[in-house]
Amino acid sequence: MSDYQLGLEYAQSEDKADKLSSYRNQFHIPKDEAGNELIYFTGNSLGLQPKTTQSHINQELKDWAELGVEGHTEAKNPWLHYxxxxxxxxxxxxxxxxxxxxxxxxxxxxxxxxxxxxxxxxxxxxxxxxxxxxxxxxxxxxxxxxxxxxxxxxxxxxxxxxxxxxxxxxxxxxxxxxxxxxxxxxxxxxxxxxxxxxxxxxxxxxxxxxxxxxxxxxxxxxxxxxxxxxxxxxxxxxxxxxxxxxxxxxxxxxxxxxxxxxxxxxxxxxxxxxxxxxxxxxxxxxxxxxxxxxxxxxxxxxxxPPILSMAAIKASLDIFAEIGMDKLVEKSKKLTGYFEFLLNKLNNSNIKIITPSNPSERGCQLSIQVKNADKTLHKKLTKGGVISDWREPDVIRCAPVPLYNSYQDVYYMVEKLKTILND
Missing domain, CATH: 3.40.640.10 (Type I PLP-dependent aspartate aminotransferase-like (Major domain))
Structure with a gap:
């Protein structure tokens, strides 16, 4: 897209206009020791926990405690056909x-x-x-x-x-x-x-x-x-x-x-x-x-099947059903495009995006190849509150997930990366 803009105000305005932004509140966002939310870009490795997961699992624990084997047919969600x-x-x-x-x-x-x-x-x-x-x-x-x-x-x-x-x-x-x-x-x-x-x-x-x-x-x-x-x-x-x-x-x-x-x-x-x-x-x-x-x-x-695991899956699938893949992919393409735009604006020869630039040939992940990589850049990002994923020999994988990542997440991540690269 050609209408992306630099600056925090643009990210804030996009988050305000984003019809899916409220879903971020339905997930537990990891925090640092001071209680600040981390910038979590590793949904491509382990997705975040929906806040409804606990109640879904607790329902099955409750039925197990109260019904025992009869839960296979008498539980709120009978296990036999779960x-x-x-x-x-x-x-x-x-x-x-x-x-x-x-x-x-x-x-x-x-x-x-x-x-x-x-x-x-x-x-x-x-x-x-x-x-x-x-x-x-x-x-x-x-x-x-x-x-x-x-x-x-x-x-x-x-x-x-x-x-x-x-x-x-x-x-x-x-x-x-x-x-x-x-x-x-x-x-x-x-x-x-x-x-x-x-x-x-x-x-x-x-x-x-x-x-x-x-x-x-x-x-x-x-x-x-x-x-x-x-x-x-x-x-x-x-x-x-x-x-x-x-x-x-x-x-x-x-x-x-x-x-x-x-x-x-x-x-x-x-x-x-x-x-x-x-x-x-x-x-x-x-x-x-x-x-x-x-x-x-x-x-x-x-x-x-193991019911407790399926209960956790059900909690997440209910959210997907509410939104639908069309809306998620629409946001994903725009959010990832914004991420790509900001990374390219860094004009830094020490990093290169190796993921296809065509939105139809990628999902939300961008793989950033690091010149002369020794994992130092990734470690500094982690210390700076950005949870990304390192893959040998020289790639940092980042996935702004449309369910719970924001434009401001993307903005602050690239700002932190820029600071580290310029040190």
Whole structure:
């Protein structure tokens, strides 16, 4: 945008005009020892706690205390079907149909369960394609799946690499990979938003390309869910996974989400690991019945879910449902654009934004690359009351989250950065 302005008055006027500004008051903002609110720009690592989370969890603790096992059917929110309270809101956030979404397990566990079903190597078609700088956990998981199938990971893994001198991946390079190896690639697994650069990939373009070569397609949307419009159903992906503790504010280590496209909803021939929560819920407690697969994403569940964790997720999803992704993304683009504007106005050769400048190719995260990095700049920011995220070898990740960050947060963060850079 061309109408951003310098100065505190502009930030204050934007906060005053922001229709979502009141939602900041619905979150606990961390404070320093003197009681001053910190500038929290790490919602891309751990989202802040909604103030309603405690009451949501306390309700389940109360029902557990008063009802014991009867809480499964008699609690205010009966535990037996608690996960169903999350499905529609989560589906709306990731752009999916309710039958395609389930909240279960944790992210990497879900990734493994999806690969059990959708990675089906043969003697000639066995390779897995990932981005070169995928989140390490994804790379570890993929390598272990290759080994599980008796495939050497060095032979079985193909990396989509940025060109020399660039941090961002290019689609023409991806097309060249498929042109060369397409008949050997069994699975394409890409992070929806790259954790390091903040690059938001064109999921539909990638899925269409991979499917043309008869490759299954999955996305790790840990940095996308609650941040951008993923439109998972329309993307055509076979599956996707994401955590809920970043932009979805569900608490450290909380449960994760999983998407399975509806074209697979009734395919009982897909290989999968199963448990009693993927069994027909009407017959679940008829203990001696033969296994009867649930349709849709629910059919990938294993165990009854941890209710306290789901209560925290519900507290956050209720807020998302009230606002809607359209309004959140609208604010996010403007807030992040303002952040980018102020950083560029510093005209400092010691820092560089490596995140795409096109708002449609990023979420709210901007990755600031530091020249001759030794983490000193990040440490000084932290000491100055700015909570950002350092990633080796040389990047400070900052995410002004539209739910609880303000224009004044952005203004003061850049002012502190400017002071440190000029010292």
């Amino acid at each position: 996960h169903e309270l999350l499905t529609e809101n989560m589906a709306n956030i990731v752009g999916a149909k309710p039958i395609e979404v389930i909240v279960m397990n944790t992210l990497t566990a879900n990734l493994h369960f999806m690969m059990v079903s959708f990675y089906k190597p043969t003697k000639t078609k066995y390779k897995i394609l990932i981005e070169a700088d995928a989140f390490p956990s994804d790379k570890f998981a993929v390598e272990s799946q290759l080994r599980h199938h008796g495939i050497d990971e060095k032979d079985g893994l193909i990396l989509w690499k940025p060109r020399k001198g660039s941090e961002l991946a290019r689609y023409d390079d991806l097309e060249a990979i498929f042109d060369l190896y397409g008949d050997q690639i069994a699975l394409t697994l890409i992070g929806g938003i790259n954790y390091y650069t903040g690059q938001f990939f064109d999921l539909k373009r990638i899925a269409s390309l991979a499917h043309f070569y008869d490759s299954m397609v999955g996305f790790d949307c840990a940095h996308g869910a609650g941040n951008v419009k993923l439109n998972l159903h329309d993307s055509g992906a076979d599956f996707a996974v994401w955590c809920t503790y970043k932009y979805l504010n569900s608490g450290p280590g909380s449960l994760a989400g999983c998407f399975v496209h509806e074209r697979h909803a009734h395919n009982r021939e897909l290989n999968r690991f199963t448990g009693w929560w993927s069994h027909n819920k009407e017959k679940r407690f008829d203990m001696r019945d033969e296994f009867d697969q649930l349709p849709g994403a629910e059919g990938w569940q294993l165990s009854n």
